[in-house]
Amino acid sequence: MTALLTIIVLVFILIAIWQMVKIFDLAQAKTVNSQVATDKDNTINGYLMMGFLAFIYIITIVCFAKWGNLPLVSNSASEHGSTIDNLMVISMAVIFFVQTITQFLLHYFAFKYKGEKGKKALFFADNNKLEAIWTIIPVIVLAGLIIYGLNSWISIMGVDESDDPLVVELYAQQFNWKARYAGADNTLGKANVRLIDIDRANILGLDEADPNAQDDVITTELHLPVGKPVLFKMRSQDVLHSAYMPHFRAQMNCVPGMITQFGFTPTVTTADMRQTPEMVEKVANINKIRVKKSQKLTAKGGEALENYEFDYLLLCNKICGKSHYNMQMKIIVETQEEYDAWMKEQKEFKNSLVVN
């Protein structure tokens, strides 16, 4: 019933707007003789163009002032992250320079050369020199960006196995993550979804006969020792997922039927990250928002929200179904000792199987 009423109300609102437009339309039927722009239209719209230019500049400034501290730039927690951040800052600088100038020229010309009856435009069809200039300048700028970008890309994606990285498998399924550590031998055991045996708690399909699999450790939280290179091997058991770790500037899809990889070195422990002034401010701000939200919730008889404390996260960033929006895993970066202590508490694969 409410649905029907809502639709009726909606239809009425639409009709009302339609009729208002119609009144506007009819009201000027007598005054407007031509539907072609007159000098007056040209003048008004010329000034509006300048107004719009101001609007573009203002919205840029407001966005930076209000939300400029949100972006993940210059606070990366991985070794390669600062390369990406630098490149990002340089690219942004180029973009804003070009944006400011071209938008100015576009809107200013629209204002300056607004039409007048009897005026004649300049017959200016071509100028090879000008065109050469604005072909060559982008070529040079882009060449710089391409070289910088490709160098960064190659160094990020090229995994140096000689560093003896910690090998960790990220295993995705609808809608959660698991991490599998390679154990003392630092070699992941063979696995395939066809070997999954839920009754024996072999949930990742490890090959029980493979000696490398015996000491593998499967966890639901991702712990990483700070300063040690990690090589992630990604696997998915059902649909595409994407392992997105924004604070580490890391992302790679998890593809059923193949193993993908991404490596990085975490540089800031969770504890240290929580102490940085930017993070303290951000968390305080978020908690202020949450307190406000909680007041609304409790007023309605709901539960208050928990206080937020910063943690690194692994998010799913490839549409994967109904609960895609809540597919996450906590990442904890800690000192080697803390990591070792945590690892000691975990069960090795061979001991985690259910014997029946």
Next chain:
Amino acid sequence: MSAHEDTHAHDAHDDHGHHHKETFVTKYIFSQDHKMIAKQYLITGTIMGVIGVLMSMMFRMQIAWPEEPNVLFEALLGKWAPGGVMDADIYLALVTIHGTIMVFFVLTAGLSGTFSNLLIPLQIGARDMASGFLNMVSYWLFFLSSIIMVFSLFVEAGPAAAGWTIYPPLSALPMAQGGSGMGMTLWLVSMAIFIASSLLGSLNYVVTVINLRTKGMSMTRLPLTIWAFFVTAIIGIVSFPVLLSAALLLIMDRSFGTSFFLSDIFIQGEVLHYQGGSPVLFEHLFWFLGHPEVYIVILPAMGLVSEIMASNSRKPIFGYRAMIASILAIAFLSTIVWGHHMFVSGMNPFLGSVFTFTTLLIAIPSAVKAFNWITTLWKGNLQMNPAMLFSIGFVSTFITGGLTGIILGDSALDINVHDTYFVVAHFHLVMGISALYGMFAGIYHWYPKMFGRMLNKNLGYIHFWITAVCAYGVFFPMHFIGMAGLPRRYYTNSNFPLFDDLANVNVVITLFAIVGGIVQIVYLYNFFSSIFYGKRATQNPWKSTTLEWTTPVEHIHGNWPGDIPHVYRWAYDYSKPGHDVDFVPQNIPLKEGEEELQH
């Protein structure tokens, strides 16, 4: 001047054999006349556009106010919003169908279908398309695919919801997602028919442009609109069949148990038999069309904008040859950049390097185009008609949106903003809003040619200015939440306290989106009421040089009542020194001693 001003009597066209008696059905429904088919495309595209925009308003409300029951959801979504709270599955379906409808049904068929059909014969001086019959079939296939797509919204388990890119396995397995059952089947059938329609249309456009140009209309005298439509059609012919094959292979995987895209899957407690396929193969096939597709959308808009800007600036388009060269360069590059959608898909990083290189190259012809448009305005005598405003708006959003492509095309930077709202902001500005502006510009400019009446300009001004402010209001702040790491296609962000400080940005965006959506009513009113009550158009209201304005206002079969005009000059003789008027139509012979611009 007299040659193009005179209007021949209606009966003068009897001699070219188009004078069979028309019934209502042959005139308005199964018409083979390109002008009527253009209108059919436009109106179908408009209806699909209304559906697509309504969907976006709904999911924007969900993102802004995720916890609140919304009486609109309850009314419009029925069982998918119990108690007014939107279901997560239908959220993904709305996003998916919004993307599909806007990209294919509005900005491909609605834009290219409308203006290629309307303008190709009129501007090259042809009686009609090369094959009127194929043209009619093309429209009715498009209509059929639209009906199937809309119908798919009502199936039991919900419409397709795997994103408009329908990556398998999600789109292949009904147990992975409700929408991947009947909804996805209908989506694939609809798209297969759509591709057939698009191919028939494109072939027709190419053949018409090559064969049916009037005497004197050399390729370098063609208006830029025709160049854009011509090259767009070629890109379509090259790339759409690949999407068709991807769709067919996906249908095979879904219905006949093949393993083209699927391998090693364990879902809902059982192992599926698929082995040896790869979803990455699908991504390659999809983006082999998917990326050229954005140029299929934007090139016609560029063509329309070039033409409208020249006409309303009363100046020749600046750098005509460079404009053609950049269209060709963009078209060529567009087919070898698809991998930039797949930097983190698991494909070889070396391939990523190659695609970064080709992708950033495309910025060069794009920059040339932007600078040439700006220079076209310089020292012009700008007539601020609504079409002109939308053209200037087009250049503005094309620059703003295009510049962030430098970040996304750079594989190293893409790692962290891939699939975030940064991408959503980028492509909506550069190909969504821009192409829509190009379409609006075209409609305001050629409405008199289509319907013989004028659109109300003041309503046009209101429409443009509010839309322009809202477009920036929606998509500019969106870059920031993207750079903050917020993934797209999340039904709600409340499971991540990390993103709580983005909630107010999302509210601002949604408010702009709602206003921007509602103001389109002004346009719809203007469009539909002017068909019947608009001021009658004169033959050449904008004082343009191209051939379509030499045809009579009343539509006739065969376009020109007498002989087809011959062409003696290029399309951009605006304000040429030595002439009393500020435009010289293409069918006016050169004066004695007058030189044609050597380009």
